[in-house]
Amino acid sequence: MNHERILVVDDIEQNRYMLEFMLRKQGAEVVTAANGEEALALLRRKPFDLIVSDILMPVMDGYRLCRSCKADSGLRAIPFVFYTATYTTDEDRRFALDLGADRFIVKPHDPDALLASFEELMRAYRNGAITSSEPAIEDEEEALQRYNQRLIHKLEDKLAELERKNRELEAEIARRNELQQQQLLRAQKMEAIGTLVSGVAHNFNNMLVGVRGKSYLAKSRLGKDDDYVRAQIEEIEQLTNHASAIVRQLMNYARKDVEHKRRFDLCALLRDTVETARIGIPSHTTITIEIPDEKLPVEGDNSQLQQVIMNLLNNARDAVAEADRREISVTLRRLPEEEAGAAGGAQLTIADSGCGIPEHLQARIFDPFFTTKEQGKGTGLGLSTAHSIIENHGGRIRCHSTPGAGTRFEIALPLSQGMETDAPVEEKPQPGKGETILLVEDEEQVRATTASVLERLGYRVVTAANGREAMECFCRESEIALLLSDVVMPEMGGVELVRAVRATGSRIPIILATGYNLEVTQLSAEERDGVRIIAKPFRMGPLSRVIRQTLQPRHPG
Numbered sequence: 313m314n315h316e317r318i319l320v321v322d323d324i325e326q327n328r329y330m331l332e333f334m335l336r337k338q339g340a341e342v343v344t345a346a347n348g349e350e351a352l353a354l355l356r357r358k359p360f361d362l363i364v365s366d367i368l369m370p371v372m373d374g375y376r377l378c379r380s381c382k383a384d385s386g387l388r389a390i391p392f393v394f395y396t397a398t399y400t401t402d403e404d405r406r407f408a409l410d411l412g413a414d415r416f417i418v419k420p421h422d423p424d425a426l427l428a429s430f431e432e433l434m435r436a437y438r439n440g441a442i443t444s445s446e447p448a449i450e451d452e453e454e455a456l457q458r459y460n461q462r463l464i465h466k467l468e469d470k471l472a473e474l475e476r477k478n479r480e481l482e483a484e485i486a487r488r489n490e491l492q493q494q495q496l497l498r499a500q501k502m503e504a505i506g507t508l509v510s511g512v513a514h515n516f517n518n519m520l521v522g523v524r525g526k527s528y529l530a531k532s533r534l535g536k537d538d539d540y541v542r543a544q545i546e547e548i549e550q551l552t553n554h555a556s557a558i559v560r561q562l563m564n565y566a567r568k569d570v571e572h573k574r575r576f577d578l579c580a581l582l583r584d585t586v587e588t589a590r591i592g593i594p595s596h597t598t599i600t601i602e603i604p605d606e607k608l609p610v611e612g613d614n615s616q617l618q619q620v621i622m623n624l625l626n627n628a629r630d631a632v633a634e635a636d637r638r639e640i641s642v643t644l645r646r647l648p649e650e651e652a653g654a655a656g657g658a659q660l661t662i663a664d665s666g667c668g669i670p671e672h673l674q675a676r677i678f679d680p681f682f683t684t685k686e687q688g689k690g691t692g693l694g695l696s697t698a699h700s701i702i703e704n705h706g707g708r709i710r711c712h713s714t715p716g717a718g719t720r721f722e723i724a725l726p727l728s729q730g731m732e733t734d735a736p737v738e739e740k741p742q743p744g745k746g747e748t749i750l751l752v753e754d755e756e757q758v759r760a761t762t763a764s765v766l767e768r769l770g771y772r773v774v775t776a777a778n779g780r781e782a783m784e785c786f787c788r789e790s791e792i793a794l795l796l797s798d799v800v801m802p803e804m805g806g807v808e809l810v811r812a813v814r815a816t817g818s819r820i821p822i823i824l825a826t827g828y829n830l831e832v833t834q835l836s837a838e839e840r841d842g843v844r845i846i847a848k849p850f851r852m853g854p855l856s857r858v859i860r861q862t863l864q865p866r867h868p869g
Contacts, residue, residue, distance in 0.1 A: 316434060317341045317358070321351040321365040321377065322395075327419075331364060331395075334423055335430075348372030352380055355387055362391050362434055367408075368398040368466070375411060375462065382412035391433045391442075395419060395426075399466065407458050414442070513559045514800055517827035518755045520559070520849030523552050525761035528741070528852040532768060556849050557584060559827070575728055578608040578617075578658055582644055585618050589625040597629065597638040608646060608658045609728040612705040617725075620698040620709075624662045624721050627695075631666025631719060639665040647724065656727040657707075663720040669713040677711055741856040744770035747863060748789065751775045752782040752797035752809065762796075769856055779804025783812055792820065794863055799826040807835065814839045821862040825850060 345351040367374035397419035632638040647657040707725040753759035776782035799806035827848040
């Protein structure tokens with residue numbers, strides 16, 4: 313194609329560029345036009361050796377361009393090729409050739425074959441083998457009639473395609489609306505569960521405060537020779553600690569508050585979460601657990617990571633439900649330095665012997681709204697949420713699945729360097745110095761037990777059953793050195809009590825005891841000055857320490 317001048321006509325710029333690039337590589341001179349009208353103007357200004365035209369174009373389409381060229385004595389001898397992706401039927405081809413076109417080629421076409429066809433056609437014209445393609449349609453009315461038929465046929469095809477696309481779109485909208493409805497129902501269900509769990513946890517924590525208080529009082533009255541009773545009380549305390557951890561897990565799993573990052577031991581979290589998950593896993597399913605005898609400190613939101621682990625365990629449970637072998641394995645290990653880097657890392661693997669995930673679906677499992685479960689059994693949010701949570705913790709999650717053999721999820725998390733994990737320490741209670749404490753608690757047994765503990769520690773105690781009674785005592789008693797209050801109470805809660813006390817101008821130190829994830833930011837900066845929070849169910853040692861620290865005189869800095 314040395315120096316042949318070729319006119320490329322196409323309304324799509326990318327198509328023009330691709331043809332121009334191919335032809336220029338063969339040595340041709342290429343001129344482009346975006347429609348038939350532009351092409352005719354170029355054809356009447358300079359000679360061309362070949363016209364390559366699309367059919368569907370604005371202003372003037374390819375059919376009309378070909379008809380105009382073959383009707384012009386100065387242009388009819390130029391070889392004309394249709395290169396189209398829209399008009400592709402046999403009737404389209406016949407009409408194009410009847411208009412006088414030399415070739416009718418459907419996109420996409422093999423580049424080498426396309427260039428060879430162009431070269432062959434131009435060679436035939438140069439050698440005189442073809443002088444001009446005479447139109448088979450001489451009558452203008454016939455040409456117009458067949459042209460209109462092609463347009464109407466194409467319009468009908470487009471309308472049918474549009475209707476099909478609309479049906480697909482309507483089906484997709486309906487599917488997404490259903491998923492959103494499922495998500496809304498799930499959110500409402502989780503909110504109801506969260507409210508229920510919070511209420512149960514509040515009452516349970518109050519009972520645990522009473523048990524811990526009674527244990528402390530009983531233990532403090534033991535003689536040196538009461539080893540058996542002391543051992544039994546210590547066992548009660550251990551059971552109380554375990555019950556407290558279970559309540560905390562329930563609160564973490566159902567809570568709706570903002571992300572709360574802290575340091576914790578991943579090994580302990582995994583043990584507790586697996587024990588909680590066992591409740592929902594049938595007894596005929598075997599669970600194998602491998603957790604190292606060390607602490608793997610992680611910094612993050614433990615409730616979010618617990619949510620991820622629970623979700624993966626539930627997925628594994630569902631995957632093995634119909635399997636011949638019902639096996640789930642949970643493995644946690646410290647990653648070697650060459651895998652995790654100097655900072656260190658941990659890898660959690662949860663594997664099952666279930667049905668596996670089809671290969672063509674594996675790339676989509678972390679997409680929002682995608683689920684392999686039956687309709688109504690999954691929102692498609694679990695793995696997408698898990699992926700986001702793990703990435704937000706600086707980790708990664710990967711899936712390896714073999715259809716018919718099972719699935720393995722691997723989670724890698726960075727470890728917290730040079731940090732000790734939070735762990736409960738048994739503290740010796742610190743005695744008081746005769747100060748007066750206003751104790752506000754609506755549960756009578758908890759109030760009585762806590763008052764007895766405080767008196768045993770050497771404090772004078774004034775009690776109230778709610779915030780309103782507490783304000784009456786506060787205004788009546790002038791010797792109150794500290795206010796220790798529950799948060800959730802009838803008539804007036806703990807936060808409202810703080811505001812009422814601060815409204816009097818008093819800067820008395822206040823401790824709020826709560827089983828909820830209370831943020832002091834609910835109070836203004838002035839109101840929360842001198843306010844501390846202790847979590848229920850508190851141990852007597854930490855409670856006495858917080859009281860002593862709160863009562864320490866504050867020196868201006």
